[in-house]
Amino acid sequence: MSTQKGNTKRCRAQKYQNRSSFKNNLNDTSHRTKFINNIQVAKVCERCKEIIEWKIKYKKYKPLTQPKKCVKCEQRTVRHAYHTMCIDCGNKLKVCTKCGEGKEIIEGTTDPKEQIKLDVEMQDLLKSLSERKRRTFMRHMNKQVKENDPELQDNRAKLIDKLNMLKVADDDLDDFSDFDDLSD
Ligand SMILES: [Zn+2]
Ligand SMILES: [Zn+2]
Structure with a gap:
């Protein structure tokens, strides 16, 4: 996105607009794709949400097959791919469960x-x-x-x-x- 220096808000409309948005399920109606497309990314900061949603959209998302170890409580409580922390720890520490930073958290x-x-x-x-x-x-x-x-x-x-x-x-x-x- 083009922005002026020091100005993080876009000041004009996008010049070239795609006629239709990218669809990742055109030739693929599998259960797995449907499931992944329905994932709600939550309890992370805006930036991490965008990263995960990008993975979902472009089929780079790999769901967890079993819970992952949380970096804070060290229990196998992380159920969402790419998150590093469980929801409990994220809530307690009021941080993003992916990058661990205390930014504004998207609640889903x-x-x-x-x-x-x-x-x-x-x-x-x-x-x-x-x-x-x-x-x-x-x-x-x-x-x-x-x-x-x-x-x-x-x-x-x-x-x-x-x-x-x-x-x-x-x-x-x-x-x-x-x-x-x-x-x-
Ligand atoms: Zn935890
Ligand atoms: Zn984050």
């Missing part, structure tokens, strides 16, 4: 319902459950959405864990009345 989408709706992985898991368990799970999820949990991004990972648990237990256990206690 303000519509958690939309965020959950978009989660392809979760939807696929839901489909694999029996009708009754699916309803139990939806109740549980709606409760969390209603409470507008600020840690929803992190809770999503927890919800997916629970879904996986339900799926595994689907054949063995018939009663999930204790499932409502799993919201801790």
Whole structure:
């Protein structure tokens, strides 16, 4: 972007505008691409958000296959690729969970319902459950959405864990009345 020296605000409109924005899913409608395109980058500073979103857009994004070690608490609690710190530590230290700097942090989408709706992985898991368990799970999820949990991004990972648990237990256990206690 062209700016005047010492002037960080763009002072004129972009000269050449692309006719349509770049689409990274034109020839690729795979589950993985859909999942990655739906990732909400949050709990990082503006610059790190742009870096990660750039990776998503141009298919350079590699999701984590398992949680990574947090540079602060040294637990395997980092669930988002390219972040170096877990959300808990980021919140505590009020820093970006990628670069670790105390800049203004992007909190992510303000519509958690939309965020959950978009989660392809979760939807696929839901489909694999029996009708009754699916309803139990939806109740549980709606409760969390209603409470507008600020840690929803992190809770999503927890919800997916629970879904996986339900799926595994689907054949063995018939009663999930204790499932409502799993919201801790
Ligand atoms: Zn941590
Ligand atoms: Zn940052």
